[in-house]
Amino acid sequence: MASDINRVVLIGNLTRDAELKYTSGGTAICKFSIANNRRRKQGDDWIDEVNYFDFVMFGRRAEGVSRYLSKGTRVAVEGQLRQDRWQDSEGQNRSRVETVVDNIQFLSGGTGGSSAQGSTGGNTSGQAESPSGPPSGKDVPQSSDFDDDIPF
Numbered sequence: 001m002a003s004d005i006n007r008v009v010l011i012g013n014l015t016r017d018a019e020l021k022y023t024s025g026g027t028a029i030c031k032f033s034i035a036n037n038r039r040r041k042q043g044d045d046w047i048d049e050v051n052y053f054d055f056v057m058f059g060r061r062a063e064g065v066s067r068y069l070s071k072g073t074r075v076a077v078e079g080q081l082r083q084d085r086w087q088d089s090e091g092q093n094r095s096r097v098e099t100v101v102d103n104i105q106f107l108s109g110g111t112g113g114s115s116a117q118g119s120t121g122g123n124t125s126g127q128a129e130s131p132s133g134p135p136s137g138k139d140v141p142q143s144s145d146f147d148d149d150i151p152f
Contacts, residue, residue, distance in 0.1 A: 008099050010053055011076045011107065012036035018069035020062065030062035031055065032069050034077065055079065057101040065104060074108035077101055 012034035019031045031054070038049045055077055057065065069075070079099040088094050 006080045007078070008081055009076070009078045010034060010036055010099070012053070012074070014069055014071055014073045014075065015052060016071050018066045020066040028059060028062040028066075030057040030066040030069070034075065054096070054098045055101050056082075056098050057104070068106065073106065076105040076107055078103040 015033045015035050017032075021029050021031075023029065033052055033054050036051045036053060038051060040047055040049065077099065079101045081097055082100050083095055083097050085093065085095045
């Protein structure tokens with residue numbers, strides 16, 4: 001029997017700054033939303049539609065990444081859909097679908113103008129990559145730092 005698949009990949013711009021909160025146990029929770037534009041043809045005209053999607057991240061990665069998630073930042077997000085269900089104070093059934101983030105990649109620096117490129121997917125330390133751009137000249141190894149006996 002085939003197993004079920006629950007994967008989402010979206011690219012868009014943040015609609016507002018990320019919100020970072022903590023549980024009573026100290027686990028970080030980062031919530032943010034992106035706008036994803038879609039263009040479709042209706043009759044002879046092209047119509048632009050905007051869809052909004054909610055995301056949530058947990059733990060050390062959420063803490064590290066949250067400071068770089070500001071309004072307008074363009075990101076690619078990969079994750080799994082999760083539906084929360086509850087009853088409101090009037091007894092009405094409510095639900096919300098969020099994407100639990102597995103991987104996020106910064107595609108732009110948003111409205112601030114700085115560029116933050118990189119992916120936290122392969123980052124096992126839990127720390128966000130620095131959005132400061134390429135390393136300065138002092139951080140780049142000089143040719144004298146390498147051995148001369150490279151076998152190829």
